[in-house]
Amino acid sequence: RAQPNRQQRPQNLFIDLNTPRPYSSNHSSISSTTTPPVRRRSRFQQRLNPYILDTNSPVRNGIHTCANPLAPIKNTIDQSFPVTNFQQRRHFARARRSKFRAQPNKKKIMFQSLGCPRNFVDTEVMLGMSLDQGGLEVTQEMEDADYLVLNTCGFLESARDESKSAIQEMIDTKKDSSKLIVTGCMVNLHKDQILEEYPQVDSILGSGAVDKVVETISKLDEQDAVADGNEEKQQLIQSARRRSFLEQGDTPRFIATPPHYAYLKIAEGCKKSCSFCIIPKIKGRLQSKPIPQIVNEFQGLVEYGASEVILIAQDLGDFGKDLQAKDSSSPNDLATLLKALLASTNDPNIWLRLLYLYPDEITPEIIDILESDPRICRYLDMPIQHSHDDMLKLMRRKTTSQDIQDTIRSLRERLPDIHIRTSLMVGFPGETEEHFEHLLAFVKEFELENVGVFEFSDEKMAYAHKLPNHVPEEVKKDRYERLMMTQLETVRRKNQARVDRKERIHTVIEGMQEGDIVGRYYGQCPDIDGQVILEGSPRVYPGERYWVELTGFDEYDLIGRVVDEER
Numbered sequence: 001r002a003q004p005n006r007q008q009r010p011q012n013l014f015i016d017l018n019t020p021r022p023y024s025s026n027h028s029s030i031s032s033t034t035t036p037p038v039r040r041r042s043r044f045q046q047r048l049n050p051y052i053l054d055t056n057s058p059v060r061n062g063i064h065t066c067a068n069p070l071a072p073i074k075n076t077i078d079q080s081f082p083v084t085n086f087q088q089r090r091h092f093a094r095a096r097r098s099k100f101r102a103q104p105n106k107k108k109i110m111f112q113s114l115g116c117p118r119n120f121v122d123t124e125v126m127l128g129m130s131l132d133q134g135g136l137e138v139t140q141e142m143e144d145a146d147y148l149v150l151n152t153c154g155f156l157e158s159a160r161d162e163s164k165s166a167i168q169e170m171i172d173t174k175k176d177s178s179k180l181i182v183t184g185c186m187v188n189l190h191k192d193q194i195l196e197e198y199p200q201v202d203s204i205l206g207s208g209a210v211d212k213v214v215e216t217i218s219k220l221d222e223q224d225a226v227a228d229g230n231e232e233k234q235q236l237i238q239s240a241r242r243r244s245f246l247e248q249g250d251t252p253r254f255i256a257t258p259p260h261y262a263y264l265k266i267a268e269g270c271k272k273s274c275s276f277c278i279i280p281k282i283k284g285r286l287q288s289k290p291i292p293q294i295v296n297e298f299q300g301l302v303e304y305g306a307s308e309v310i311l312i313a314q315d316l317g318d319f320g321k322d323l324q325a326k327d328s329s330s331p332n333d334l335a336t337l338l339k340a341l342l343a344s345t346n347d348p349n350i351w352l353r354l355l356y357l358y359p360d361e362i363t364p365e366i367i368d369i370l371e372s373d374p375r376i377c378r379y380l381d382m383p384i385q386h387s388h389d390d391m392l393k394l395m396r397r398k399t400t401s402q403d404i405q406d407t408i409r410s411l412r413e414r415l416p417d418i419h420i421r422t423s424l425m426v427g428f429p430g431e432t433e434e435h436f437e438h439l440l441a442f443v444k445e446f447e448l449e450n451v452g453v454f455e456f457s458d459e460k461m462a463y464a465h466k467l468p469n470h471v472p473e474e475v476k477k478d479r480y481e482r483l484m485m486t487q488l489e490t491v492r493r494k495n496q497a498r499v500d501r502k503e504r505i506h507t508v509i510e511g512m513q514e515g516d517i518v519g520r521y522y523g524q525c526p527d528i529d530g531q532v533i534l535e536g537s538p539r540v541y542p543g544e545r546y547w548v549e550l551t552g553f554d555e556y557d558l559i560g561r562v563v564d565e566e567r
Helices: 086-092 117-132 157-173 185-197 207-226 279-283 291-303 321-326 334-343 364-372 389-394 401-414 433-446 473-500
Strands: 108-113 147-152 179-184 203-206 236-238 261-265 308-312 351-354 376-381 419-426 450-455 504-513 516-520 532-534 545-554 557-564
Touching: 108 117, 117 147, 117 179, 117 207, 117 261, 117 308, 147 157, 147 185, 147 207, 157 179, 157 185, 179 185, 179 207, 185 203, 185 207, 185 279, 203 207, 207 236, 261 291, 291 308, 291 334, 334 351, 334 364, 364 376, 364 401, 401 433, 419 433, 419 473, 433 473, 450 473, 473 545, 504 532, 504 557, 532 545
Parallel strands: 108 147, 147 179, 179 203, 203 236, 261 308, 308 351, 351 376, 376 419, 419 450, 532 557
Antiparallel strands: 504 516, 504 545, 516 532, 545 557
16 A cells, blocks of 8 residues: 555545434443444545544533544534634533534535645634534535535645546535535636536635635525526635635634544745745745734643644744744744643643644754653654755755755654654656665665655646656656655564564554554554554543554554553
8 A cells, every 4th residue: 555645635524513323321432342333544535533422421621522432424523522712712612512403494514625634624614613603504415415615625636636526526416406615725726717617616715715604605695585596697706815714713613623633723825935836826925823822722622622733834844934024022933832832731641743844944943842842742744855956956945965864863863763754756857767766765764654655746837847857657657656665665674673572652542443443653643644453342442542562564554452451
């Protein structure tokens, strides 16, 4: 199996809150004999992990936590966990389940979210607004929905094709009277194409205007109220001056991940100019949240029971540079933010995970902070793209090959248990066999724990489109397969060594998949990396952590047994 590559394959989210299932108190812990299995989750896709409310489960700050494992996809999640307005989180801490229960004659809305975790958070915002302000009921079934909202991805051609397929599927499946709203990254650059190719789309919502979802629904209803039946349908276009949305603490957000982890988006947009990338054109300029707001949101997530908070942005290292340019009187950077977050809680069991931190932004101060507090996961997603200076220069990267090697060595010297994930590109214009062999040698030498590989995608709006010496598709594919096999050999060798020394890892339980109890340890990010498969039927609880001794592996997945069922 190829290792996950989030940039190459869009992720899906299906949300269902209103399909209640019977609950038995003897299901409060996981056992393969008591819990029905679900289809194994593809790590190329990000789906809602459905939970149901256990009224006998532990209570954290007035909110019932979900003690039931993954149940069939049609199950609901705990509807009191949580609609969050972080400025008033204690107000929302009061369970308002009655508002979200299925009610007769209540209109239904369905969401599907493609792309990265930042899109996922935008979908959570739209979900929260639909429930809190729109008074809608959420469904997973396209046939039942009165409104369908698709949050698209437009980063690569393959992602746009996926978005088009999703639009067509909704058109083919939905009721004739249903309204289809398309939003997200693809809309920002290709809205005219969407409107022309899919006249059945009722509204286009720019990715910077996702907070207008309820307003859009109201306008569509108003159009229906005044239409005489003979008028040609007018497609509604909703936009905003900004190209990406960054909540400011004044919009409700429904956390759609399992209760034990949540994403925290600290910035949007991008200030880099990589030659292969169109993210700056899609998402616009860098926007960072103020540190006090982020701390407030972080505390809200922890208060609601999240024991793992994942910081996300296009590049965490650029955080605050826009704020610093406006006001240099106080520090606004990632190091200051991390210190503030760690100081805001005394919980020793929090996992703080950093995604998308470019090598040029990993400063000695950042390494000092990682070394000083074990609550920051010894895990970095550090996209480097290539190892050869010729390629890095053509890609307009800010680091040299030596810079990258020095950063990796420094991390491993200071943090021996660090897990490094990276993204590598093959087939970039001008890449020769010599360049590729250099990349192969780099992967063999540094033995990175997690590597995602993707073939260069020729985006017409990217600078790289103009470069000469484009690599043939068959050569790209061959290099992709050779690099993936080289990395797989590294993974097999390292995993076997871990099994041989009977390594023990602290594992958070995710739930059941295909009859197996599965979890993750600090070196595995949700829906991106592999997982830990538990042997037997230990009595364990979702969201809790247990020591697991490794007994085997299945390529990128680890296999082990729980050595202590005490949490």
